[in-house]
Amino acid sequence: MTDSLLTLSGVHTHIGQYHILQGVDLEVPRGGLSVLLGRNGAGKTTTLRTIMGLWKASAGSITFDGRAIAALPTPDIARAGVAYVPESMAVFSDLTVRENLYLAARSGPMDTARLEWIFEFFPALKKFWNYPAGNLSGGQKQMVAIARAIVEPRALLLVDEPTKGLAPAIVQSLIEAFRQLKQTNTTVLLVEQNFNFVKQLGDTVSVMDDGRIVHAGRMAELAEDRDLQQRLLGLSLDAHQ
Numbered sequence: 472m473t474d475s476l477l478t479l480s481g482v483h484t485h486i487g488q489y490h491i492l493q494g495v496d497l498e499v500p501r502g503g504l505s506v507l508l509g510r511n512g513a514g515k516t517t518t519l520r521t522i523m524g525l526w527k528a529s530a531g532s533i534t535f536d537g538r539a540i541a542a543l544p545t546p547d548i549a550r551a552g553v554a555y556v557p558e559s560m561a562v563f564s565d566l567t568v569r570e571n572l573y574l575a576a577r578s579g580p581m582d583t584a585r586l587e588w589i590f591e592f593f594p595a596l597k598k599f600w601n602y603p604a605g606n607l608s609g610g611q612k613q614m615v616a617i618a619r620a621i622v623e624p625r626a627l628l629l630v631d632e633p634t635k636g637l638a639p640a641i642v643q644s645l646i647e648a649f650r651q652l653k654q655t656n657t658t659v660l661l662v663e664q665n666f667n668f669v670k671q672l673g674d675t676v677s678v679m680d681d682g683r684i685v686h687a688g689r690m691a692e693l694a695e696d697r698d699l700q701q702r703l704l705g706l707s708l709d710a711h712q
């Protein structure tokens with residue numbers, strides 16, 4: 472049996488009167504990169520927000536590192552080792568890159584060696600270290616947002632559509648960054664719509680539709696199976712050459 476760091480089992484989430492997650496079962500193996508795919512409105516962001524405690528699951532269980540977390544407040548979930556990079560590239564625009572990272576280092580001063588490691592794959596952060604983050608390009612802001620989440624080691628990193636709106640060259644540097652992260656002990660749950668991006672990175676993949684997981688397996692299998700891609704993702708045969 473695979474050792475899961477995070478397990479969602481029968482998770483339901485209501486937002487107001489809407490029943491959004493309708494029994495989500497999801498396994499995130501320890502030390503791997505898991506991808507969550509699905510069309511717009513499938514419930515991917517809601518799943519991440521529910522894991523983070525930003526929406527409360529109305530039924531089901533969420534187990535992180537052997538501990539039931541569904542009822543915990545968000546700060547406790549963060550303290551337990553879960554980091555979340557939301558869709559919107561959350562950075563403090565008026566603060567410098569340095570200040571953005573400084574604020575994210577909760578347990579004390581930033582670790583210099585770790586910063587150097589982050590600069591290796593996000594050199595723009597070093598270059599713009601003392602610039603207001605609001606002046607950076609979309610891709611660079613995304614790098615600041617990811618760097619904020621990993622400025623200290625975290626057990627689990629939740630990332631929502633990091634490639635949205637980014638130029639191919641920037642996407643390439645994000646691939647490199649996630650490859651680097653995979654060398655560390657960080658487990659990643661990555662929400663994406665860019666199949667080309669995640670097929671190179673994912674160990675496992677789950678596909679959502681209408682608030683449920685409709686497929687779960689190894690990414691290598693899905694990457695090779697055009698029929699399955701077509702059925703699950705509606706990808707045309709040559710859309711992802």
Ligand SMILES: Nc1ncnc2c1ncn2[C@@H]1O[C@H](COP(=O)(O)OP(=O)(O)OP(=O)(O)O)[C@@H](O)[C@H]1O
Nearest residue numbers: 486487489491509510511512513514515516517518
């Ligand atoms: N704050 C909210 N209030 C009401 N409905 C919401 C809210 N947030 C999300 N929803 C609904 O929940 C469903 C799932 O949304 P969610 O944002 O989780 O989808 P997603 O898979 O992340 O989509 P996308 O790929 O477009 O980001 C959608 O039908 C959406 O309209």
Ligand SMILES: [Mg+2]
Nearest residue numbers: 515516517558
């Ligand atoms: Mg979303």
